[in-house]
Amino acid sequence: PMEIRHLLAQWIESQDWEAASNNEAMATILLQNLLIQVDEQLDRVSQEKNLLLIHNLKRTRKLLQGKYHGNPMHIAVIISNCLREERRILAAASMPVQVMSHISLIYSISFLCHCEHQSNFSLSSPLGKMTDQDVKYLEDLQEEFDFRYKTIQSLEQSDKNSALIKQEMLALQAMLNTLDYKRKEVLSKIGRVIHEIDMLMSNMLTEELLDWKRRQQIACIGGPLHGGLDQLQNCFTLLAESLFQVRRQLEKLDELLTRLTYDGDPIPVQRPQLLEKVNFLLYNLFRNSFVVERQPCMPTHPQRPMVLKTLIQFTVKLRLLIKLPELNYQIRVKCNVLHSNRRFVLCGTHVKAMNMDESANGSLSVEFRHLQPKEMKSSAGSKGNEGPHMVTEELHSISFETQVCLYGLTINLETSSLPVVMISNVSQLPNAWASIIWYNLSTNDPQNLSFFNNPPAATLSQLLEVLSWQFSSYVGRGLNSDNVFCFVF
Amino acid sequence: PMEIRHLLAQWIESQDWEAASNNEAMATILLQNLLIQVDEQLDRVSQEKNLLLIHNLKRTRKLLQGKYHGNPMHIAVIISNCLREERRILAAASMPVQVMSHISLIYSISFLCHCEHQSNFSLSSPLGKMTDQDVKYLEDLQEEFDFRYKTIQSLEQSDKNSALIKQEMLALQAMLNTLDYKRKEVLSKIGRVIHEIDMLMSNMLTEELLDWKRRQQIACIGGPLHGGLDQLQNCFTLLAESLFQVRRQLEKLDELLTRLTYDGDPIPVQRPQLLEKVNFLLYNLFRNSFVVERQPCMPTHPQRPMVLKTLIQFTVKLRLLIKLPELNYQIRVKCNVLHSNRRFVLCGTHVKAMNMDESANGSLSVEFRHLQPKEMKSSAGSKGNEGPHMVTEELHSISFETQVCLYGLTINLETSSLPVVMISNVSQLPNAWASIIWYNLSTNDPQNLSFFNNPPAATLSQLLEVLSWQFSSYVGRGLNSDNVFCFVF
């Protein structure tokens, strides 16, 4: 096996990697060369008993021959399998190879730089608070006016002409003017707060969330760990609190309105549309706040999320980023498999209520623990829409739905996991894992189940990126260099 | 380990085996000696990595210490396990040991002599046939009489006095006498046939069947193979055919009776009790003919019947020894687990119709193939009647019931397997197998589920007997000597 390793090492070292990573023709030459070499190796090795070697060579050949949709991620899987197997041997013998170190470093470092940015905003108190005192002031004002007005009304007709009363009437008129002014001011302030929240949500928050989701994808396939959701949760929660506060203020205004109104009163004109806007924002906020915090994963394969085996249990964790105490145990989440060609059901308790704490840092979340997928054979072989040919490239998705009822609002929530691959035997795990890598590397679409109907070609640079991740996820961040290819051959 | 082996070999060779096999005190000494030696061995071996050896030593110690109810069958299991493991090594290296050869030979040969007796009766045609022509004759006679009698009746009154007619009347009278005689004769013949069948059944047939069942028990625990049921089936079938024929004859007599009767007619007096007797015999015959031809067994453990693992499928074959073509596909057998402390249900199709042929030599039988036991946890821990302490000594039984409807008879049949042991993991198989050996060696009761509440002591002779069987069942009948004990230590 030495010849191939050397050949490969030399070839790799002599390349201009800046160019190669964008040059698919060069990648093609590499692959074709490898195919010939691998065939030779396989002939030579076939009488030996090294099953792992033969297995890996066969997989490599299949890959190079263009099976697996030409998905080069299989090579990453082969290599990481070998890494896992030989980790101890590696540690002990520290084989003398240094190819690819700079490549993997370049990619991993460049990616890390890109990924390790911090959330650059935070809110410390509800935005709605700033208008609270205005409303309070308005209420006091109106109450005083009310009292004094009623007092005057209750006087005898004869008394109404006294100078004192006249003066009082003037004062009341002035108060009414102030009140009108204040009403307009409060409404306008509320409008501004709403607008501010809207901006925050549509610009930074959504972007930040998408970013987190992308980082989750990368982390799932072995990339650098991504931060938690606590930052985002704080933000979501504060925004929700603000919106609810504004809603209460608007209700208060309605109450004030029923007690006192007048020509040119701004409340009946502006309040409805403000309320509608608040509700719309709340609705949006809640929809975005319902996320899959930990993607589905078999506990025995923590390094291989999104690959699920039939009749073997898996785990998945949902979280609501709006953490209001009154929602504790109120949100019953239900999960289901979106059926693709094959149809699956989930056995185990698939309805569960979200609750706080549960040993996590008090997040409002729920973890399904003992779900296990079970195939429902469709007696009528309705293989109508022919998807991908291999089951390990058939994408499914687990969807979650729930309903939030709070303060008279009823909001239906729905989200779903990243695509998962259903297998029936661990022997299919490597293939399935390659599919998962390819998907999450190529797209940030959270649910493109027909990805493999027409998959994008994966580039060599992507391959190397993943190799680096897989490598570091098995060997540890510190030991992220040394040759990787040598384990294949 | 050599010391023990030698010690044991010397000890065994120096004994008077004729005496030892009846002398339990001597057996006790042997066991106590062994215990000390085993403990020493275990101390010495404990740092080695020979897991099989340690495992066997531990089991042996437990056994000698009087766990397992003092059941020495565990040693047979240990040894046969080792045999299976080391069969190849044995064949290759042919270890130089010759202890115990004569012992195992003595027991196996003596048993074989006892078992290989032949069924010593056979029937070639229905017993009922011999009376068939009598009934036919009777019918013809009666018909002729009838015709001639009616002819006379139809004549004019004037003609009735002619001499010719008078003569005819006398002839008819004579015929009536013959008829009466024949009726009596037929009834008596039928009675004799019934008696003969009764004798055959209660003496030879039942005994022969019990014998077959006992031989089945022995064969299950590794003893010599026992013959099939074809001999018995022929006998049962012929007896059933005979009885049904007699029944038809009795019906014919009833028909003749309705057409003609007279003072002193024997039919109304004797027929009812004869019919009752026939029905009774048929009922008995059917009940005995419903047998478990192959006891429940996991296909992957053909050498260990009656040990069933939860959620692993097993096979069991039922047979009706009365093979009448009209019963093909008519007998729907249903199976169930008789619940003991733990409660089990059988998953899979547990109702199936008996049919002929099915690649067997045309027997009327049904094989349940994909049954699998599943424990039903009783939420209310009703462990009322405390049975044996270990699950591997808890006996269950699988019962089978069906209904035969034939020629207006309806007969409920029921039978059950020998006791089975339910395990949940293969690791329990050796213990369970020891229980099965002990049971079937000690009793021929087909269903004593409380056997282990107060099990009989097993004798050394029984142990040696079983050892011999286990030995030969793994090594083959030809190679039935050489030391066995040496594999334990």
Add this chain to the structure above:
DNA sequence: ACAGTTTCCCGTAAATGC
């Protein structure tokens, strides 16, 4: 604490489907 018992699930082999 502990032993008996069950559950879990990988990995090989065999069966099945296509």
Add this chain to the structure above:
DNA sequence: TGCATTTACGGGAAACTG
């Protein structure tokens, strides 16, 4: 016929349970 996929189940380890 061959390959893709599923089923079957032993065996080791972990979890459960009285």
